[in-house]
Each structure stands twice: as structure tokens, then as C-alpha cells.
Amino acid sequence: MSSTTETIMHMNERAGREKTLFGFWLYIMTDCVLFASLFATYAVLHKSTYGGPDAAELFSPSFVLTETLLLLTSSFICGLAMLAVHQRRKTMAMALFFVTFLLGAAFLGMEFSEFSHLVSEGNSWARSGFLSGFFTLVGTHGLHISVGLLWIAAMLVKLAKRGFTEANVRRLTMLSLFWHFLDVVWIFIFTIVYMMGVM
Amino acid sequence: MASYVVGFVLSLATTLTAYFMVTKHWLSGNGLVLTLLSLAVGQFVVQLLFFLHIGRETRPRWKMLMLVLALVFVLIVVLGSIWIMYNLNYRMSPMEMEKYMQRQDGGI
Numbered sequence: 001m002s003s004t005t006e007t008i009m010h011m012n013e014r015a016g017r018e019k020t021l022f023g024f025w026l027y028i029m030t031d032c033v034l035f036a037s038l039f040a041t042y043a044v045l046h047k048s049t050y051g052g053p054d055a056a057e058l059f060s061p062s063f064v065l066t067e068t069l070l071l072l073t074s075s076f077i078c079g080l081a082m083l084a085v086h087q088r089r090k091t092m093a094m095a096l097f098f099v100t101f102l103l104g105a106a107f108l109g110m111e112f113s114e115f116s117h118l119v120s121e122g123n124s125w126a127r128s129g130f131l132s133g134f135f136t137l138v139g140t141h142g143l144h145i146s147v148g149l150l151w152i153a154a155m156l157v158k159l160a161k162r163g164f165t166e167a168n169v170r171r172l173t174m175l176s177l178f179w180h181f182l183d184v185v186w187i188f189i190f191t192i193v194y195m196m197g198v199m
Numbered sequence: 200m201a202s203y204v205v206g207f208v209l210s211l212a213t214t215l216t217a218y219f220m221v222t223k224h225w226l227s228g229n230g231l232v233l234t235l236l237s238l239a240v241g242q243f244v245v246q247l248l249f250f251l252h253i254g255r256e257t258r259p260r261w262k263m264l265m266l267v268l269a270l271v272f273v274l275i276v277v278l279g280s281i282w283i284m285y286n287l288n289y290r291m292s293p294m295e296m297e298k299y300m301q302r303q304d305g306g307i
Binding site: 065177180181192198 | 210217221231235242247269272273281284
């Protein structure tokens, strides 16, 4: 095979990867619109407590701050893991993705305990419009986090088995985009639902 | 590396500022709401630049274009819903509302 053909093949491969990443970016943008509709629902319903408790009574700022710091650190560590991927340092990358996973799991655990605490005190999604909006918005974010955690676990297995193949690097790049995006959505949940709720 | 550290430190700073603004009651009312929202938007931009590297994209900037389009959708959906529902509440007179609620479930 002449070197020109090789160059062209290499360029095709690169163009293919760019296309996949752009497609994934488009998915994330549509997810933004999904979250926008849930934020809009929450904004409209947040005062409709139907005689039940409102945000100020239910949420604890320090608890939410801990959740936020866990997720933010997780997003940061995920970025460092991607740097290790670009340097092709396998042990380092796997260790950092594992830390990302642990922090994300701790976040999800806290969210789960918050939800079960609310439900056990009779403040479930059925209590009021405000709580329906709250559970749908924060629950959808939590569902995304769960999917992200499964994805990280799957990628750890793939990395251990195959190492930095073209496909694995592409998947890891998409995974990191997804994980950073979830932290971006959380900024707004933290501000609009929790901080503006308890002020 | 430096980019992630800068992004992380700035995000931490905005998060903690927002937290202490609320818990220490540094501000209140509309001023606080406005400050909190600006801090959130600030952190959003920081993470776009330093975590998602949106500024490093080469031309043509399709990602940036799609992001702007998505943000337009987001603003229309969120602000539009709030505007419409606020007006609906405002224009629904209390008596009509009471009758409506009684029809629904016999009042609270």
C-alpha cells in the first residue's frame, strides 16, 4: 500500500471520529432541551405546594453543598483521566476513571438517601405539584448519573481488556463529554432548586 | 492540565460564593436571585471553556452553533413557560379560582 493511500485512510478515520463526536454533541444538546422543559415545569410549579412543605422547609443547604462538591470533583477528575488517555497512560487513566466512578456513586447515594427520606416523611411526588416537579427534574438528572456510572464501569472493563484502541478512545471522549454535561446541568439544579429554594 | 485546574478552582469559587450568599444572608430578595443566577451562568461559561473546551474548536464551529441554537430553545421554553403561566395565574380572579377548586375536589 502506498503512503498516499495510508494517509487518505487515516484522514477518513479521523473524519469518522469527528462525525461520531459531533453526533454525540447533538444528542447532548437535545438533552439540554429535555432538561429545559423540566426546569420550566419546576419553575411554574415550585410555589404550588397544596398546603404541604415548600423548598425552604425540606432542603438542607449543607447536604446539597456536599453533593455538589462530590459531583464537581468527579467532573474534574474525569477531565484529568482524559488527559491520561491522551498520553496513553493506562494505569493512570483507569485509576482516575475509578475515582470518578466512586465520587459519582457517592453523589448518587446521597441523592437516593435524600429521596427516600422525603418519601418516608410523606413528601413524595404525589404530595404536591412542587414535589412532582422536583422529583421529575432531580430524578431525571439522577437517572442520567446512573447511566453514566454504568458507562464508566463498562469502559473500565473495556480498557482493561483491549487498552487504548481507536474505538475505546472515541468512547471515552464521549463519556467525558457526557459526564461534564451532567455537572453543568447540576449547576442549575443547585442554584435554581436548592439555593433559590432555601433563600 | 492547567485548563482543568483553572476550571475546577473557578467552579469551586462560584459554588461556595453562592452557598455563603444564601446561608450567611449577605444579600436578599431580587438582588440575591440575580447574583445567584449570574454566578450559575458564570460557572456554566467556565465549565464550557475549561472542561468542554468549546473555545478550542476549529472552524467551522458546528458545536458552538448547535450550542447557541440549543440555548435559544432553552430560553424560549423556560422564559416562555414562566411568562405564560404567570399571566394565567394573574388573570384568574380569586372567585373563579375558588369555584374551580370546589368543582375539582370540594375545596381544601
